[in-house]
Amino acid sequence: MEATPISVKPPSPAAAAAAAAAEEAPAPVEEPPVPPPAPGPATLEPMASQPAAVVFEAEPCGMDQLALTPNTKRQKVEEGADGNGCKHCTCKKSRCLKLYCPCFTGGGYCSEKCGCHPCFNKALYAETVQTTRKVLLSRQKRLSLKINRRSEPNAEAVEDTHHSSSSTPPRRGCNCKKSSCLKKYCDCYQDGTGCSLFCRCEDCKNPFGKNEGLLAEESKRFLYTGADLDHSEDEHDFVIERSPRLQSPISKESSFQQTPPHIRATNRDTHMFPQALSQWQPRSWHFSKRQSNDRVIDDWQLAKQEDSYSIPRCIQILNGMAELSQTEKSVAPDVFLLPGNREIFVSLNGDVRALWLKRKIQQQN
DNA sequence: GAGTTTGAAACT
DNA sequence: CAGTTTCAAACTC
Incomplete structure (x- = not known):
């Protein structure tokens, strides 16, 4: 067994x-x-x-x-x-x-x-x-x-790629059923953090942030695919943050953020929360005692960076591209579903951008 | 302070 | 792997 x-x-x-x-x-x-x-x-x-x-x-x-x-x-x-x-x-x-x-x-x-x-x-x-x-x-x-x-079918590949990611202990979010995440029985509540998309709580009323199950499976896949759990196994085999919840699936090592386009996830004390970027702000008061100001800054920069490659931003650029037909413009957003594509798209200029996008559209078909 | 409730860990 | 039991903290009285 x-x-x-x-x-x-x-x-x-x-x-x-x-x-x-x-x-x-x-x-x-x-x-x-x-x-x-x-x-x-x-x-x-x-x-x-x-x-x-x-x-x-x-x-x-x-x-x-x-x-x-x-x-x-x-x-x-x-x-x-x-x-x-x-x-x-x-x-x-x-x-x-x-x-x-x-x-x-x-x-x-x-x-x-x-x-x-x-x-x-x-x-x-x-x-x-x-x-x-x-x-x-x-x-x-x-x-x-x-x-x-279980949450991410492709996680195995991720795991293979990041072999040491398994060093991260289970951080699964709470599983409250009766306490509505309103009492200290709830880890999230006790930590003063909201419940995450990875919590399995029922009737969540966590005042620090409800788990409203907003994250679609597709989105979860993005998040998990982006999971780049703690790699520093040697150093942290046993030095693990206090919360058992899932470690933030957002990797700060890659600028190719995996955040799904329609969901903004913030990293609040290792939790993922759907949140409009406009509402995002460093939540230093929610960070665990061990978290440094650097972490806060990182998150802030991360979010700003993500914003630059958002789908609305890409579509905005797309709308201004005369090189593309209406049909192509209708298909292009599908390309933007991948964060990496968005980043490339925004980074490219002029004709190259159009050529690249056309090629991507063809690949999709 | 005793008893109950709760949710995670441990076990089957 | 789902269900059950055990456990200790939180909670209630």
């Missing part, structure tokens, strides 16, 4: 006990943690615990900046984090080794401020924790790929 069960055996009770003793943890191991039953094929054996004297020099929640999916679940208010990744969880059954645990998910170790027990997300079990993360990330990659493929 493709879906590899992720089950990671926690360190042995002895190790845990030793850890507790060495650490003087506030939550003493009263009962030896029971390893998860029936570990799957991907079960990871617990790493041998390292010498406590060494391990405990590590700062809790340091974790080499290893962060799995951004905010997998409702994670206790980010403000509650103590700056090193610890979210003060209160896990009881997950042993803080699953994505349920915000500290684990956030890339940090649990600290003494957590109310979790038993907890294996500690420096003492660093190797176990890291291995678990890798397994989970691996699954996330597959999931991410699956999601992309």
Whole structure:
């Protein structure tokens, strides 16, 4: 089966006990943690615990900046984090080794401020924790790929081209059904961002932006085809933004934007929103804490650039071309469906532009 | 603070 | 892969 069960055996009770003793943890191991039953094929054996004297020099929640999916679940208010990744969880059954645990998910170790027990997300079990993360990330990659493929039939080709794009974890948008994206159950709402076209929420009333399902399949294909997910796998294997939602499918590396002509998508904290360009503006207040002003500027420039190659802009030019017949002018907009074509069209001049367009029209027929 | 609701993760 | 269970946070009282 493709879906590899992720089950990671926690360190042995002895190790845990030793850890507790060495650490003087506030939550003493009263009962030896029971390893998860029936570990799957991907079960990871617990790493041998390292010498406590060494391990405990590590700062809790340091974790080499290893962060799995951004905010997998409702994670206790980010403000509650103590700056090193610890979210003060209160896990009881997950042993803080699953994505349920915000500290684990956030890339940090649990600290003494957590109310979790038993907890294996500690420096003492660093190797176990890291291995678990890798397994989970691996699954996330597959999931991410699956999601992309589901949404975009050609995504496989994209994936082949950008082989490392799978490093991006699933960022799928919310799936709220009952909360109408009006409560913190909703990741989007909690992040202060609107729901995206990739959310699957029902009766979305997210005040930061509704998912109104405006994006047609065709348009989604454009967006996904343009998906150029994080390539910097080496650097970011585990350093992932907090939100689990789909990373912005817009590639800023290419000026050949894939944005569909009739849809303006803005990048708001990795979300895609249909929005009239005229309404677009850098939403710095919506950007995550990690986003820099540079990002804002990039988005702004990106949108302006897109505007230059919009379909209306192309048609405007087209209307002024005496070289083309009415029939050709009626067909030409089809050529503009491809963003690359629009950019080429606008970039060319005079006769060459007309010749190029005629050739494109012929190719279409 | 206990119980309920919620949606994501994990599992089957 | 769809359905179910488990989990922990958010929410309600």
